[in-house]
Amino acid sequence: MSDPNTKEQEVIEDLLHRPLDICLIAFTIIYNFIILVVATLWIFTNKFEESKKGLTTLTNLKIDEGVTYALFFSGMLGGSFYCLRAIYLRLSAAYPEQKDPEKAPLKVFNIRVWLFWYLFRPWQGGILALVIMCLINGDFLTAKSLEAGNLKSFYILIAIGFFAGLGTQEVIQKIQEIIAVIFSRSKAAEH
Template sequence: MKVKDEHEGIDIAIIVVIVIYNLSLLLFTLFWLFTNAFVDAKSSLSDLTNFSINENITYGLFLSGVLGGAFYCLRAVYQRLGEAYTPIDLEDGKIKPNKTFNARVWFFWFLYRPIQGGVLALILLTLVNSSLITLETISEESFKSYYTLIALGFLAGFGSHELIHKIQEVIQVLFAKSNVKPSDTKQKIKNNKGEN
């Protein structure tokens, strides 16, 4: 089966859906985070008094992660389309694009990446607050700033791949296999009890 060099109608439709979806997420999160739009919705979310969690921070951090993920996705779309439609080979004055952006294969990634960014932003805050990851460049005072948290959330969403690698490093350190053999453990217990 021969792979077509040009994007078909379904490919273009998928690309349009990806762009509209990510632009919608981008615009919604910007309005939510940096304007007084949705004031009623914001206040109803923070009326939960049974929890000691600041929901405004939680939602803001999640949405800033979504913002970073959506921004990354839109950047990837224009980069791939730029690669596909850069007029290198012209035949008869017509651009012959190569299909370097397979929208069908990457469709669900483009839908999932912003949500992943939001979740990772919350996980990053949890890891920092539990001191499993330290951010030496951010003072404790500036860490209390809403804009610092929004910046961290955006970076978590934009750099999801790198953050996942950092989380894997934390897991490897926390849950590393012990070099002690079971027979060594029995001997150490005997030594601690004064037995030989």
């Protein structure tokens, strides 16, 4: 017969963060902080001035690549901000204020399950920021507070990109609504 204390110890060990988990958590935090720093520096400073000089306005398409990159990076900024906030909330649940210093924190944050999400979310935010701007410029999506003149403001574009990165789930739902409207079958075609 197996010792119940041994089984209880095994269960407790499964609930603890292993060194690999701690390394993955640290990697994910550093990765998202790097994205935050690079995106912020790209958008709001001249730190990447040499890289920005290579960007030109494509006159035949009237695309300002500088604005496009800024919009993409602002979406990444929103996505990384969301990731870091999620990590903070998960870790604060795993490491609550404890009165017993001998009691180890529980593994309520399984980084192995969520690692791809934390790595992909900032990129998803950047891409969705560009898609949202295309939908707004193509009149597929409207916002009552946005007028054509507002969309020429660099800061409004950055805010739209940040919101798209921060709220990717809502953005995806909105895009699915637009797809349902555009590609729905007409009632005449069903008969």
